[in-house]
Amino acid sequence: MPITDSMTLLWLVYVVLSLVVLLTGYLGLAFLPRLLRLPITWLVAGVMWVPTRFRMPLLEEGEFYTGLAPAVVVALVGFLEGDNGLMLPAMMLTAAGAAGGVAFGLLLAWRGRGRDDYVDMDDNEDDAPPARRGGGRREPIIG
Numbered sequence: 190m191p192i193t194d195s196m197t198l199l200w201l202v203y204v205v206l207s208l209v210v211l212l213t214g215y216l217g218l219a220f221l222p223r224l225l226r227l228p229i230t231w232l233v234a235g236v237m238w239v240p241t242r243f244r245m246p247l248l249e250e251g252e253f254y255t256g257l258a259p260a261v262v263v264a265l266v267g268f269l270e271g272d273n274g275l276m277l278p279a280m281m282l283t284a285a286g287a288a289g290g291v292a293f294g295l296l297l298a299w300r301g302r303g304r305d306d307y308v309d310m311d312d313n314e315d316d317a318p319p320a321r322r323g324g325g326r327r328e329p330i331i332g
Contacts, residue, residue, distance in 0.1 A: 211233060218230065226298075232294065239259065239285070240259060241263050243256060243263045
């Protein structure tokens with residue numbers, strides 16, 4: 190059960206919160222065109238979702254805890270502790286995740302570039318040229 194295992198619960202909470210951050214970030218960037226909005230959103234996703242292994246010393250001499258955590262968190266802890274051996278590999282994975290996220294976002298924007306054909310409901314048909322309106326008014330025919 191996920192509730193009894195603290196690491197599973199921690200990862201579940203991290204995934205839910207990161208999805209909330211991504212969704213609100215994507216909606217917050219609605220003023221940008223899709224070509225910029227998707228790569229920026231996937232850059233953040235790549236930074237947040239790349240995992241890496243870490244090793245942390247325990248209180249007992251010579252014992253260590255080894256686990257899996259987001260690379261950006263491991264890099265930040267390595268920076269705060271001044272441990273370059275921990276920080277550099279995590280930073281490299283974070284940069285690779287960011288580059289992969291940007292590439293995936295550009296791919297999505299490129300594939301969806303022709304799907305911006307939408308109908309503007311505020312568009313007044315009286316302003317449209319007669320060829321678009323179909324000539325004149327057309328009455329519905331029943332039967």
